[in-house]
Amino acid sequence: MSKLLSKKQPSAAVPWIEKEKYQKNKDPYFKFLVNPHFRYTALLFVFLSLWFLFQVFWFPPTKTHYAATTVSAVTTTTSYGVHQNPRTTVTLSSPKCNGRVSVYVYNLPEEFNVGLLQDCSHLNVYTNMCPHVANRGLGQPLDNMELGLSDVNPWFATHQFIAEMIFHARVENHPCRTWDPSKATLFYVPFYGGLHVSSKFQEQNHTTRDALAVRLADYLEDQPSWREHYGKDHFIALGRTSWDFMRTDSGPDFGANCLLNLPPVKNMSVLTVERNPWQGSNQHGIPYPSYFHPSTSDQMLTWQRMLRRSNRPYLFSFIGAPRKGVDKAAIRDEMIKQCAESTRCKLLQCNHGNPKCYNPAEILRVMRESQFCLQAPGDSFTRRSTFDSILSGCIPVFFSRHTAYTQYAWFLPEKTSEYSVYIDEQGNGSKRIEAELSKISEEEVERMRATVIDMIPRLTYAHPNASSTDLGFEDAVDVALDALAHHVRTKI
Template structure:
């Protein structure tokens, strides 16, 4: 549902007495007049006291009710800016040696074999600020960044640093966060032929954790990692193919931990939990979020559907892309933004959102792996996602997307698309306007759940709206409680 912004309160200046009332220049000769003025001053002071008390209570009420998506696990006042922790157990952040996180950034130009990551690791992983030119956004905002799709681990670290549920005392913590930039490290050694060298930092991390007393109390069951790359990048096996992965997630101590990743292994990832890829919008306040929701809701959508993407070669699951490209090119109702080498609108965040904000449906085909960041770009733009594999979203993001899949998305089995089979245009044309509008409302109401709030938001404004990190903390609190108590913590295996 849309969030309602509280009505502005009247200015307090209206209720303040003037200096002449409080400090008269001449003594009143009439005692009745003096008594009347004294009563007036008392009344005004009492009014100010009442209004101040009401505003304090209103602020407290807002801080407790705006995180409506969370189930309160505990409410604790911690030592982070004297704010109240709601929805999560208190957590402790390990102060890891720098080679596991911030030290990696010293060589940011070598963190990815395909691109220089230095611009992308700026601003705590948000990347470079961008000026929005999306038609639906009427004015520039300081909450838009050219965020890299594989950078979630940095953003989560920054968000947790300022989170009100953080505690600096490990004896108070019920959750323990290990801020390992495993995705950035993995991408820097994809082409390392020496497997021992490729695995070295992951092995060093596990050795470090096993030397820590807090890890050994519950054998790591109350610890969690956040990884900005897919689980496949950390699950190399001796008998399986080598795609540049390391062995982090296959190490027994890590299997006890909870792992947040942008794509989980659907069949073996019992301790893995899918988190959204970061998109480009990182609001600092509830007001900014609501403004965007309103503007994208009012957006005019001349295209029935659109596809932002390119071809893939040598991948069985990517065959559907060729069919999508063909059908989109042959349709007068489809807008195609084809990606490839060289200059492309695909690399311009605002150009991508411009197309999606003008489209009623956005096609989401698997690519190098099952999932893609484009799914969350389309939700941000209020465009209904169309999936061709259940592993693109349905088996991945159970914490963030509704169980009722048809309430916010369309599913067309990739095996039903092809020569002489289903036409994507015809399937979408058969959806009634009423059902389409219901789905769009559901999509727009998902924006806050798949958005990473600006890391400084919890410092600037004591109001949260239940973003990716808040929801993850709440779910992790439940899981850790169940794991430590010996219960089955509800795997999301297919």
């Protein structure tokens, strides 16, 4: 892949001067060159001048103000649709603590978070989580992305259900963190509830399965900060869907515990990758983590520039496997069938253990080559693929409103048609997906893709070690904290 940023080198086209031409006795005009003090001063001046030119041309300044985003593109048409050749000016805003947010982080007993990691191989009944909890939840570094980034690697094989660990790491290093509870507007309870519940999915004894959640509720009710507002200014972040924490005696048992049904937790705000659209009044959707965790604004801007220049030969694509069950199987089978029959669709089937489906570089490559990415509901309404799609600059196509529209109100534009396409899975449009997408004009596709690419910073979890001065944009944690602070003010 070609370099995105050209680096201008100082000119070396200075003619060589032979030594004997300027010997001491040949030209009195140059006698001062033999003065050692002058030569030292001259050499120092030349060195500093060259260093200044190196700084100017090698490290171009980065503008930082996200509110004023300007996109100017020259568009050419390929046989499959729009190909952008953009001239872009993108600016980002630096995250600062503006006084609206002051978050206190509870120092919980280790059994509620880091203590769970000591047995990481048993944190999930289906997979060994030890590689995934590494690097504060980012997972293993990815070295095969070939994305033209030359500084600190921002790419990791991040597990889709690990947001609670990344959120914890980010808040611990956040500029709005306070160590004084009397000055806090928010109280963060860093409970690794998703990792714990996934380790107990096969536990038959409900009392044993619920025990840690019950102990957390008891612990919080004993805290002075809790009693002041009865937890209304407290929140937790969970890396799994709300359904994993809402078991009832009358409903089916899928291995969930009762965390979100406990009275103290109902007083709190709950951040989760999928909320219950009907009973989750205190639940707020946060993005699934993808693979990109930048630590500087330059990394983010470089990636966005690359996406705007990418060639997208396919009209649409689908990445996924068939599902069991009448409703889930029907729409997925239809997508796989239509995509396989179309020359304008890129299909990556994930059944039979296809290794490409476990390769982040392959997943993002398919999406970067597509104008639209089909987002069928997964095992539940939402799926991580939605955020992989946006990270790739691919316009998401939804078939259920609960896949995104009722989930991530803090993060996505209110006008859904600005960044996505909706095709009702029960309607006739789902039977002719290619025809529906072909109706959208090239100009509209270009506008929607520009919006999608502009959305990437606020849907990304930045690297936990990023400093507020270098980051240069508001990430998913910044957006969540600001929206949560506003929400809490309306409750208290």
